[in-house]
Amino acid sequence: DTEVTQTPKHLVMGMTNKKSLKCEQHMGHRAMYWYKQKAKKPPELMFVYSYEKLSINESVPSRFSPECPNSSLLNLHLHALQPEDSALYLCASRRQDAWDYEQYFGPGTRLTVT
């Protein structure tokens, strides 16, 4: 299994809602990532988890709250978002070996904030 899955595929939420994005991989990867991608732009790194611990937070607003309950699962909790947060949210995972730096990406969640 070389797949990263993300749910839901699409999400529409109001600015006062609370919702969560889910990411799962069963490749035994111990590094997991959240990216935000606007149209026609490259992905922007948000968070990195290594061995279930948050290792990088790229100064992301607190209305985005990541969680890594176990080595296969990564969540992104959303609260009080702004319309400018509408984007494609991508999850990725990577082995921790020193020789393999490839990141495997999921299909993304298309988020619309109204």
Added chain:
Amino acid sequence: AQSVTQPDIHITVSEGASLELRCNYSYGATPYLFWYVQSPGQGLQLLLKYFSGDTLVQGIKGFEAEFKRSQSSFNLRKPSVHWSDAAEYFCAVSSPNDYKLSFGAGTTVTVRA
């Protein structure tokens, strides 16, 4: 810090013609280099990667790339494009012990019949 430049924002190519996408990187040592493709509304799919060894790398979907240290380049090529190759292409670089990928701005490829 490492960085990646993709000089071409948009390329239009005829179906069956060859394609070359340019990528230049800035990094002090040998970087780890990647090409990803993204179809509209989809995630990123890895086309190929270079860590070391043979500087001509073969990837999926008939793509290849050549690492040229003297030019700090990692250009992507395909001899004959198909309409399904219309997509966004991102070059990316990473370095040892670095969790991060640095992406180029991307090149949009349009294929005309």
